[in-house]
Amino acid sequence: MLMPEPDQAMISRKRELVMKLREIVPGEGVIADEDELRVYESDGLTAYKQPPLIAVLPETTEQVSRVLKYCHDEGIKVVPRGAGTSLSGGALPLADGIILGLGKFNRILAVDFDNRCAVVQPGVTNLGITKAVEDEGFYYAPDPSSQIACTIGGNVAENSGGVHCLKYGLTTNNLLGLEIVLIDGTVLRIGGKHLDAEGYDLLGLMTGSEGLLGVVTEVTVRLLKKPETARALLLGFSSSEAAGELVAAIIAAGIVPGGMEMMDRPAIHAAEDFVHAGYPLDVEALLIVELDGPKAEVDHLIETVSGLADAKGAVTKRVSESEEERMRFWAGRKAAFPAVGRISPDYYCMDGTIPRNQLPHVLRRMREMSEHYELGVANVFHAGDGNLHPLILYDANKEGELQKAEDFGSDILRLCVEVGGVLTGEHGVGVEKRDLMPDMFSDIDLKQQQRVKCAFDPDALLNPGKVFPQLHRCAELGRMHISRGQLPFPELPRF
Amino acid sequence: MGDRFKPDSIEQVAEIVSWAAAETTPIEVLGRGSKAVLGRPTQTEYSLDLSALTGITLYEPDELVLSARAGTPMAEIEAALAEENQYLAFEPADYGPLLKGSAQEMGPSGSLGGVVSCNLAGPRRIKSGAARDHFLGLKGVSGRGEVFQAGGRVVKNVTGYDLMKLHAGAYGTLSALTDVTVKVLPAPEKTRSVLLFGLDDAEAVIAMTQAMGSSHEVSAAAYLPAAIAQEFASSRFPDAQSVTAIRVEGPGPSVNHRCAALRNELTGQAETEELHSHNSLSLWAFIRDVIPFALPSQDFSAESDAVWRISVPPAQGADYVAALKTSLGEDAATVRYFFDWSGGLIWLALPEKDEARHEAVRSALAPFGGHATLIRASADLRNRIAVFQPLDLGIAALSSRVKKSFDPHGIMNPGRMYAGV
Numbered sequence: 001m002l003m004p005e006p007d008q009a010m011i012s013r014k015r016e017l018v019m020k021l022r023e024i025v026p027g028e029g030v031i032a033d034e035d036e037l038r039v040y041e042s043d044g045l046t047a048y049k050q051p052p053l054i055a056v057l058p059e060t061t062e063q064v065s066r067v068l069k070y071c072h073d074e075g076i077k078v079v080p081r082g083a084g085t086s087l088s089g090g091a092l093p094l095a096d097g098i099i100l101g102l103g104k105f106n107r108i109l110a111v112d113f114d115n116r117c118a119v120v121q122p123g124v125t126n127l128g129i130t131k132a133v134e135d136e137g138f139y140y141a142p143d144p145s146s147q148i149a150c151t152i153g154g155n156v157a158e159n160s161g162g163v164h165c166l167k168y169g170l171t172t173n174n175l176l177g178l179e180i181v182l183i184d185g186t187v188l189r190i191g192g193k194h195l196d197a198e199g200y201d202l203l204g205l206m207t208g209s210e211g212l213l214g215v216v217t218e219v220t221v222r223l224l225k226k227p228e229t230a231r232a233l234l235l236g237f238s239s240s241e242a243a244g245e246l247v248a249a250i251i252a253a254g255i256v257p258g259g260m261e262m263m264d265r266p267a268i269h270a271a272e273d274f275v276h277a278g279y280p281l282d283v284e285a286l287l288i289v290e291l292d293g294p295k296a297e298v299d300h301l302i303e304t305v306s307g308l309a310d311a312k313g314a315v316t317k318r319v320s321e322s323e324e325e326r327m328r329f330w331a332g333r334k335a336a337f338p339a340v341g342r343i344s345p346d347y348y349c350m351d352g353t354i355p356r357n358q359l360p361h362v363l364r365r366m367r368e369m370s371e372h373y374e375l376g377v378a379n380v381f382h383a384g385d386g387n388l389h390p391l392i393l394y395d396a397n398k399e400g401e402l403q404k405a406e407d408f409g410s411d412i413l414r415l416c417v418e419v420g421g422v423l424t425g426e427h428g429v430g431v432e433k434r435d436l437m438p439d440m441f442s443d444i445d446l447k448q449q450q451r452v453k454c455a456f457d458p459d460a461l462l463n464p465g466k467v468f469p470q471l472h473r474c475a476e477l478g479r480m481h482i483s484r485g486q487l488p489f490p491e492l493p494r495f
Numbered sequence: 496m497g498d499r500f501k502p503d504s505i506e507q508v509a510e511i512v513s514w515a516a517a518e519t520t521p522i523e524v525l526g527r528g529s530k531a532v533l534g535r536p537t538q539t540e541y542s543l544d545l546s547a548l549t550g551i552t553l554y555e556p557d558e559l560v561l562s563a564r565a566g567t568p569m570a571e572i573e574a575a576l577a578e579e580n581q582y583l584a585f586e587p588a589d590y591g592p593l594l595k596g597s598a599q600e601m602g603p604s605g606s607l608g609g610v611v612s613c614n615l616a617g618p619r620r621i622k623s624g625a626a627r628d629h630f631l632g633l634k635g636v637s638g639r640g641e642v643f644q645a646g647g648r649v650v651k652n653v654t655g656y657d658l659m660k661l662h663a664g665a666y667g668t669l670s671a672l673t674d675v676t677v678k679v680l681p682a683p684e685k686t687r688s689v690l691l692f693g694l695d696d697a698e699a700v701i702a703m704t705q706a707m708g709s710s711h712e713v714s715a716a717a718y719l720p721a722a723i724a725q726e727f728a729s730s731r732f733p734d735a736q737s738v739t740a741i742r743v744e745g746p747g748p749s750v751n752h753r754c755a756a757l758r759n760e761l762t763g764q765a766e767t768e769e770l771h772s773h774n775s776l777s778l779w780a781f782i783r784d785v786i787p788f789a790l791p792s793q794d795f796s797a798e799s800d801a802v803w804r805i806s807v808p809p810a811q812g813a814d815y816v817a818a819l820k821t822s823l824g825e826d827a828a829t830v831r832y833f834f835d836w837s838g839g840l841i842w843l844a845l846p847e848k849d850e851a852r853h854e855a856v857r858s859a860l861a862p863f864g865g866h867a868t869l870i871r872a873s874a875d876l877r878n879r880i881a882v883f884q885p886l887d888l889g890i891a892a893l894s895s896r897v898k899k900s901f902d903p904h905g906i907m908n909p910g911r912m913y914a915g916v
Contacts, residue, residue, distance in 0.1 A: 187889070200661055254681035452658070455896035
């Protein structure tokens, strides 16, 4: 992975930068010691490591604004960071840039149950929001699997999902307002407690922009009332095709489950060995279908889905009769990643999305690739929304295996695009999938996206080297090659 | 208004926009023109009519996805979805009756491209989001004359910037959309509404807030003051009483259960009643399409009321109206209004004349936060009063830069939303 060449002149100015930054963020908020900086050298994508030049941990929006303005004026690169749980290297530091850590922005500022929203600082964890409102029976819906650790600011940057996306939406569908700081220090407030911000939907644009457009300093999230009840079915199938058919049949019956998760044979075995959830071991695919909502509805739909499962030839079927049993169904799925970690020295987690009906084809091709690369693969799949997480098994201590795993991963993602899907469903492009972007987008598409970036950050100081495979200067992108001509289509119908 | 181009391929759209960019000639971008009078009046010599770009290009009900050319009539989209018992969960409003006095026998007016470009949403907005939340992918021609695409056909996608959101509600000021992909969902099996009679504004908002804060998955909550309620022909409504309506949708047994629970929980506040299936659907169409303020004839006349659409924090809906009435003083009696979105959306009609009243609509908003859009008015009033909520300076500057990133010469619907955008 090629990162932009570090600017040695900037690196040599470290002492001066630290002094100036300490004038803005006093005390311990500026970290310059090389040992201490090692904490920030990578995020959840641990294959890449690079300590930053300096880490800055501001506590107020005003400090963020002054830090950014200083960096803007001096041409210093900035990598924003939440909890550092990104799986795509979105918070990978730069040798000649600062890390702007938002961890001290950890307060819940206001909860408004009447308007069903909460105003929080970006360093609050995803689960922390739910914890703050659950006494009143409310929760924050998006639930990425890292929700204990990941921050809401990071969720905004990555547009994080979770297992309940199909019914409850992604981060972008659960936000009402943001306070952001642009690279020149301008503080902007977008939206509020009302629906649909005025003007262009900058809230929607910011969400999923991977820290390239601005730094989020406050978030207003929607809260939902907890569903009255939830029940799940655990269903085993002798083929992934059969499991896929049930997923289609459930949707055709007009049912949108709260969650619908699939695991393939290697993932089932790894999970069962690890947590003993009682999963059947003689099946090729396991489906967990969770229905949530009013009790009357859930009981009714459980029966419907159960009937459909029989019709589609489920070889094992269990229906949760208690909260404890439901949690047990989920235990294996929730532990799938660490479970796979037990059977392989290392694993590489991928994140493509495909049209659901392409699953059998994609799994078949993946098995072929697995043989070709001589690396195992286990699959967990958000069957409701088509988001696939292949876990490629490798051993980093074996010469060349990391490279093989990465090549395997790239092949899988190209396959996702080929069948009508996308490179990343919820982990983000970051550095990891940056060089695959041209497989999904044309040069014109990518340049248009970069022009949007130029509207926010014309000097490309915010998180450079991420998302876009090629950096263009904004002036060059703005140029238009035009030739004046005749009115087009003289034959075109006009009215 | 001069020449109107009506291309039937994306290549032709690109050629027309490239020509306009080269000439720095502004063009009006139109879908089917049903909302052409929404926005600041613009003067353009040429218009780009996308109504010949029609047809559903992909519809996979099992995959919950539909793609269509941008000019495809909403009537066609909704008919195709209805055949599979599916729908657009954001419940797009048809502004035909409101803006043009058009009848709805032939189904909704407007195009899919128009619906997303105006980011429309109906009563289900409070539960399921607006057009922006269901807009998965796009293809279009930027103001640079370049064909580009963004997004995809799957729900979960963070590959690149979400340019769909940016185009939702951009009123054609960035690009001419040629292809739109949206998420579709199974339509609910049953719909039913709990009605509460005789509440005043503040009581209604309290009841709606309570219903929305329950676990009964309420999909809409609206309040019609007595004068507005009377205009809805239903024998179920008692005379001269306001109506607060709470909608639940879903499988039959669940809907029965939740309606009963809601009536039980909201009891004591007022007399209650239930509206079933057909009656319930027509009540929500009446609210969604702003039928109380529909134009009686095709043309906006001196006697027509101007209509505002106001978004506030839902629990503050009644407070806003009270503040507005206070500031209007004696003129308060000339204001007609009703609430949707549990109080978060206020439709307001008031006489066109007297600019001060219209300025009051916006100034009364300040303490609550939110925005007001002058949806219907004479061109004259739309020239004098900002149609869209004026933007904070920083946001305005950024919006102008975003506009230029797509449309450097400012040729796409220039000024339709804001001067310079």
